[in-house]
Amino acid sequence: MRLVKASEMQEMDRRTIHDLGIPGVVLMENAGRGAAHTFLNHFGPKNGSRVLIVCGRGNNGGDGYVVARYLHEAGLKPTIMVLSQKEKIAGDALINLNIIHGMGLDIHYLPDEQAWEQHRSTLAHANYIVDAILGTGLNSPVRGYYARVIKDINETGKPVMAIDIPSGLHSDSGAVMGVAIKASLTVTFGLPKIGQVVFPGKDLVGRLVRIDICIPEAVAQSVPGQYRLTVPEDFKDLLVEDKEDIHKGHRGHLLILAGSPGKTGAATLAALGAVRAGAGLVTVVVPESLNPILEEKLTEAMTAPAPETS
Template identity: 40%
Template sequence: MRSIDAAAIGTLGIPRLLLMDHAGLALARAVRTLTSASPAPIAVCCGVGFNGGDGLAAARHLHEWGYPLRILVAGRADRLREEPAVYARILRGLGCALRECATAEEAAELGSWLADAGVIIDALLGIGAAGTVREPVASLIRRINGAGKPVVSADIPSGLDGDTGRIQGVAVRAAVTVTFGLPKRGCLIANGPAHVGELVIDPITIPSSLLVP
């Protein structure tokens, strides 16, 4: 998928923002299948990489559909990459606050913040993660799993290795995983099937000619 992403974005020139918006839309639709109109907020947990950008893009759609939101960034929001930062700016302009969580101690304060949510979006780590999950993401994953709420994961459950399906210390247990382009091998083998829940595959407008072997 990394080389397909590179071909779509680098070679064909499809703007990353466009793919991110479709990824966000696919996540928002998955939330809508779990709760059609939620009085409880949707908690959107975002990393500072592109996986987090997909979560922020989902937040924009959910806000438009009238869902109350709680948006979390694992780290300092000024570390967000270019396109995710665009969504952060849009969301703030729409009056949606972004809560930062940069340490394990700050993550420990989020128990009820997550438990009060109707659905949790996990957009902390995608296929760019490497090695054992570090703080504050590790503590956030434990809090997400402990909240007892349905979780929609972006691309792969955070903490699951996309290639091997092994848990990198700790991993989200999702109710639904919306995977972008093609399913990641790690979703299908080892610990993957026990963590992905229902697997939804969305092409996010990546041309089908790139998705066939």
């Protein structure tokens, strides 16, 4: 599975919007809709559950507005806290903010720490929290007002879904940039980011779900990248489905020459791996003095003692 740096994902977005002409608001709609559906499937909230959606002033907050709309339509009660004045929201985010305004959703503008303090009690009444504060472009430590908000959210112990990446986490390295959200669930858009699968970031992501926002495969392939995460799906095409009447004699006989004093584990793992991979018969040849040890360790593979020296 391919992993991307923040700059690579941003370039895919740019090419999709500017080269192909797919509007950014369409990608935002796809992202928010996918995130909302994942939220409902993961948490299984009761009808009328209160969801606090904390939004920054950028496109991460815009995704949060789309999530709010879908959760509202699903019968939940979203409250949206915007960590900015409305006048500073622009572009696709503003389009989606105006939509939920028109729907009459509960929206509060909290441009500073004093305003946050007046509404902080809302955290205690929420059943769930959505982190839509900071996205994958973060490259400096989180300080001041946003740091306070992140700490307050973490202290609630409530289930949190992070939009694209937990706020405060460096997308490329997985480093905590001062302070970061600890999420129960993270929905990431397009392709997974490196910082979501390496520590300490991996420990803050919770369950990671990739949302397809319909960036064409040709666009993704046109952006060079060198990082991959090995997952079980990478091997599915290498494994063949056996016929019902197959037996061990049909799958070959593998000979393993391995083992030395203090390192019988390597021979054991090689044999177990061969059996799991589908070899019909497996024989491990080891120095004669080690044969009793391997006979004790292995049940499916055979062993054969060999002279201690050639």
